[in-house]
Amino acid sequence: MSTVTIDKAGPTRQVKYGSMSRDRAWALRWSYFFLTLFAIFSLVPPIYMLITSLKSSAEISAATNPWWVFHPTLENYTGLLTSNQFLRFFWNSAWVSIIVVTITMLISVPAAFALSRMKFWGSATLATGVFLTYLIPDSLLFIPLFKMFAVIGDWTGIQLVNRWYVLLFIYPTLTVPFCTWIMIGYFASIPKELDEAAIIDGASWFQTLTRIFIPVALPGLIAATIFAFTVSWAQFLYPLVFTTSTDQLVLPVGIITTLIKGDVFNWGQIMTGALLGAAPPLIIYAFLMDYYIAGLTAGATKG
Amino acid sequence: MADVTLRKVVKRYDDVEAVRGIDLDIADHEFVVLVGPSGCGKSTTLRMIAGLEDISDGDIMIGGDVVNDVPPKDRDIAMVFQNYALYPHMTVAENMSFGLRLKHYPKAEIKARVTEAARMLDITDLIDRKPKQLSGGQRQRVAMGRAIVRNPKVFLFDEPLSNLDAKLRVQMRIEIKKVHQKVRTTTVYVTHDQVEAMTLADRVVVMNHGRIEQIGTPHELYHNPATRFVASFIGSPAMNFVPCRIEDVGGKLHARLTDRLAFPLPPSRATRYQAVPRTDKLLLGIRPEHVAEASPHAEPGIEPFDAMLDVTEPMGMETLVYFTLEGTQICGRVNPNAGAQDGGPLRMAVDLNNMHLLNEVTGAVL
Numbered sequence: 138m139s140t141v142t143i144d145k146a147g148p149t150r151q152v153k154y155g156s157m158s159r160d161r162a163w164a165l166r167w168s169y170f171f172l173t174l175f176a177i178f179s180l181v182p183p184i185y186m187l188i189t190s191l192k193s194s195a196e197i198s199a200a201t202n203p204w205w206v207f208h209p210t211l212e213n214y215t216g217l218l219t220s221n222q223f224l225r226f227f228w229n230s231a232w233v234s235i236i237v238v239t240i241t242m243l244i245s246v247p248a249a250f251a252l253s254r255m256k257f258w259g260s261a262t263l264a265t266g267v268f269l270t271y272l273i274p275d276s277l278l279f280i281p282l283f284k285m286f287a288v289i290g291d292w293t294g295i296q297l298v299n300r301w302y303v304l305l306f307i308y309p310t311l312t313v314p315f316c317t318w319i320m321i322g323y324f325a326s327i328p329k330e331l332d333e334a335a336i337i338d339g340a341s342w343f344q345t346l347t348r349i350f351i352p353v354a355l356p357g358l359i360a361a362t363i364f365a366f367t368v369s370w371a372q373f374l375y376p377l378v379f380t381t382s383t384d385q386l387v388l389p390v391g392i393i394t395t396l397i398k399g400d401v402f403n404w405g406q407i408m409t410g411a412l413l414g415a416a417p418p419l420i421i422y423a424f425l426m427d428y429y430i431a432g433l434t435a436g437a438t439k440g
Numbered sequence: 441m442a443d444v445t446l447r448k449v450v451k452r453y454d455d456v457e458a459v460r461g462i463d464l465d466i467a468d469h470e471f472v473v474l475v476g477p478s479g480c481g482k483s484t485t486l487r488m489i490a491g492l493e494d495i496s497d498g499d500i501m502i503g504g505d506v507v508n509d510v511p512p513k514d515r516d517i518a519m520v521f522q523n524y525a526l527y528p529h530m531t532v533a534e535n536m537s538f539g540l541r542l543k544h545y546p547k548a549e550i551k552a553r554v555t556e557a558a559r560m561l562d563i564t565d566l567i568d569r570k571p572k573q574l575s576g577g578q579r580q581r582v583a584m585g586r587a588i589v590r591n592p593k594v595f596l597f598d599e600p601l602s603n604l605d606a607k608l609r610v611q612m613r614i615e616i617k618k619v620h621q622k623v624r625t626t627t628v629y630v631t632h633d634q635v636e637a638m639t640l641a642d643r644v645v646v647m648n649h650g651r652i653e654q655i656g657t658p659h660e661l662y663h664n665p666a667t668r669f670v671a672s673f674i675g676s677p678a679m680n681f682v683p684c685r686i687e688d689v690g691g692k693l694h695a696r697l698t699d700r701l702a703f704p705l706p707p708s709r710a711t712r713y714q715a716v717p718r719t720d721k722l723l724l725g726i727r728p729e730h731v732a733e734a735s736p737h738a739e740p741g742i743e744p745f746d747a748m749l750d751v752t753e754p755m756g757m758e759t760l761v762y763f764t765l766e767g768t769q770i771c772g773r774v775n776p777n778a779g780a781q782d783g784g785p786l787r788m789a790v791d792l793n794n795m796h797l798l799n800e801v802t803g804a805v806l
Contacts, residue, residue, distance in 0.1 A: 330525035333492050338539035338590070339513040348538075352529040 183412070190214070190409040197404050213409040223410065225384055226391030229301045230370060231417070233387055236305055237369040238362055241312040245361065248313075249320030250346045254332060264321055271314035279378045282307060286379070301385045304376060308369045315368075316361040323357030324350055359425050367418050388414045442503030442516075442593040442626060443468045444489060450497035451484050451650075458484045460650040461498065471620050471627045475637035476647035476673070483598055485647070486630045490596050491515050503593055518587035519596040522603060524579040526571040526586075532558075533567045536585045550589075557588040560622060561615070577608045584616070588623060595620075597629040601636065613639055634674050638662070646670045663794075668723070668803035671796060677728050677760060680770045683800065684724040686716050695724055695797075698766045706741030706792050713797055716806055725796035725805070728760065731772030733780070734789035741793040747772075752780045761786065 189197060191209045201207060217223045251257075252264045286297045286306075297303040327350060335345045351358060376390045383395060392410040396403045444466040451459040459481040466472045474482040487493040489500055491512035499506050507515050518539075526535050533554050540550045558564045561581040571579055580600060587595055600616070601609045617640055620627055631637055637644045638658040646653040646661065646669070654666040665671035671679045684695045689702065693710040696702040705713065716722070734744040750769075753760040754776060761772045761780045772788060774780050797806045 328523060328525065330521040330523055331527065333490075333512075334519070334521060334525040334527075334586075335538075336492070337490060337512045337517065337519050338586070339542045340538075341513075344542065349527055353527070355529075 183415070186408040186412050189404055190412055192405060194403070194405055213405040214413075217406055217409050217413065222383060222395060223391070226386055226388045227413075229386060229391075230388040230414070233301060233304045233308065234366050234369040237308040237312060238365045240305065240309055241316050241365040242358070242362060244309065245313050245316035246320055246351065246358065247346065248317045249324055250342075250350060252317070253321045253324040255342065264318075267314050267321075268318045271311070271318065275311065275374050278310065279374060282310075282375075283378055298379055299381050299385055301380060301387065303379050304369075304372075304387070307375050307379065308372060311372070312365040312368050316365055319361045319364070320354065320357060323354040327353055363418075363421060363425060366421060370414075370418055443470075444594055444626060444628065445501040446485070446489075446498065447501070448498040449485070449488060449495055449500060451481070451488060451493060452496040458650055459488070462650075462652055464645060464652065464655070466626060466628065468626055469624045471629065471640060471642045472645060473629045473631060473637040473641035473643075474645045474647055475631055475634055476653075478632060480647040481650040482630045482632075482647050486596055486598055486628055489594070489628060490517055490519050516593045517596055518590045518592040518594075519598065520580075520583045520587050520600045522599040524571070524583045524603075526579055526582055528571050531568050531570055532563065532574070532582050532585075535571070535582055536589050539586070539590050553589040553591070554585075557585040560588065560619065561585050576604050577612060580604065580612055581615070584619065588619065591625075593626065595625050595627040595629075597627065597631075599631055600629075601631070601633075609636075616640060635676065638674065644674075646673060648673075665796070665805055667805060668725070668798050671725050671798070671805060675727060677771045679725050679727050679796075680731065680768075681723045681725050681798070682765055682768050682770065684722050684797075685720075686713055686718055686722060686797075688718070695722075695792075695795075697724065701745060701765070703743040703790065703792055705795075709741075709792060709795060709797075713806065716797065721800040722806075723798040723800050725798050726790060726792075727794065728771040728773045730791040730794045731770060732789060732791070733774040733778035734787040742789050742791050744787060744789045746785060747788045748785050749780055749783065752782050761788075763788075 185204075188204060188206055190213050191206045191211070193208065193210050193212060196206075196208055248267070252260050252267070283298070286303060290296050290298060297306070331349060331353070332345050335349045340348065371389065372387075373389045376387045380386055380390065383391070386394065388410070392407060392414065396407045396410065444464075446462050446464040449459060449462045450457065462481075462485060464472075474485060476482050484493060488495050489502075491507065491510065495508055500508060502515055502517070527538065530538065536554045536557060537550045540553065554567070555564070558567055561584060563578060563581050563585060566574060566578060566582070571582070574582065580603075583600070597616075601612050604612060613636060616629075620640075629636075629640060638661075641658055643655060644658055644661050645655050648669050654661060654670045656664075661670060661674045665674060665679075668681070672681070682697050684697045687694050687696050687702070689704070693705045693713060694702045695705055735742075738744075747761075747763040747765075747770075749761050749763050751762045753762075756776070758773045759776045759778070759780050761774055763770055763772070763786075774786070774788075778786065780786050798804065799806060
């Protein structure tokens, strides 16, 4: 395979592609090997979930081959989708995520623009500070945060703990710093002359942001949006701590608290709920995949 | 349209002075080129006129109004950048009309202006394309179109041709000149390329170390440079500088280059240099075209001498020859048929009617 004959005018020449093509062949073999390995590794759990979700409780507890469905049934799906409780969790999750994404974008895009372009005293320090706040783990933050909301409740009488909308205040502490940081990187990759041209053309700072920066940095904006959505959709610790009543729960916590009764695990519905819960981010990824990948790689090279 | 005036303009970055007190009057309709080596403050000066940099001291006036604290958008200027700075998500037409749309011009007028500018720049066919579908030269045209449609008081060009290849650069240079002949807008153009400066400018401003070395028409700068910097910066190949002294030999003024080589100065130059102290260390400045092969008949002021060539560079219409005189390399331009050969001897002649005499210490042209 390393020898190719090319027909040219004049005598036929044999062109040998030596070590380059051999190296490439080996690199490809190794990439396929590891990619397959990781694909199996990451796909086995969801496949197992899908298989389990199609079984009845009796079949799950029976000592049959766990990788095969002998009596497929949709009872777990109909059970969950007709349960008001589950739909409530789903809507809570959806509302929280959508509102958090909106809040995050409204804060982090202008913040990133200001930090990357409008040079002001302390802007560089502030930019680093924004990122540092992201590094504080939520497992460390939830106790002081809980205390804060409890104290606010005591002082003002505004009860936020055990309300789904308390999450609207908490999730942005995770999403805003990271999204701001991503957008700072994006805006920094836009050449300085572009905003100077806009300013000379008569654009205000706000017009420069909305009419030049946001359209140009759209892939980054979408990457940040997906990140913010995923974080708020999948967040587990904060809703577990801050919400307890079943009508206030979001999906990840709702599934765990209502489908595990004492030491009885309703595996079929747990798996179904987890699968259904994973669907929205999956759909969003699928639609925005091209943008997302462009978003992750842009700025790596000057183009 | 307007004149532009700079009065003692200074730009300081922390403790570095990038621009050190510039005075410049640019007349209405004039095409002025700021030229100089990188770091000479020419771009900073342009950006201060644009309002993209604050000025640390002095005044800038556009059309008689002091604009020191006027934001760029209210200065009524248009700027063309080195890397084009086109908005990548907009079509050519949208790029060109962006400024007008921000100012809420009527749609019909925007269309008319864009069409007119596109026609002038020969980009009518590209009007619906995005910048990434354009070549470098086309992008540069669009950038110019964006400036033209605004019909501003002043055009500012910041090294607009530096990103283009040599052939395209020559073509776009002519294009810019044509556009200026049509629209006659006052233009300030920054470049480090002295050829661009010479070919485009009504007047050239040569800058060095944040100061203006000399202002003049291309002709003046070439034939009457004020300093050694201007003399060596303008012209290609650069002017030759040979250490020399002035001495009186038999009542006539001579320029002595070496122990064995001294040239009598022609009468016009002799009177001009009569007062130069004989002890001063001087430089004889002579452009390569005034160092040519000797002609059979003697002419006044043209002095023959023998040279041993080091290297020759045949250019086609002429041959550049290089030889060494007392450790100084000299470049001459000879006829391709003069028989110049690498390492060979050649009878040369220097045209002292076009010589310059410089003070070696101060660099001033005497």
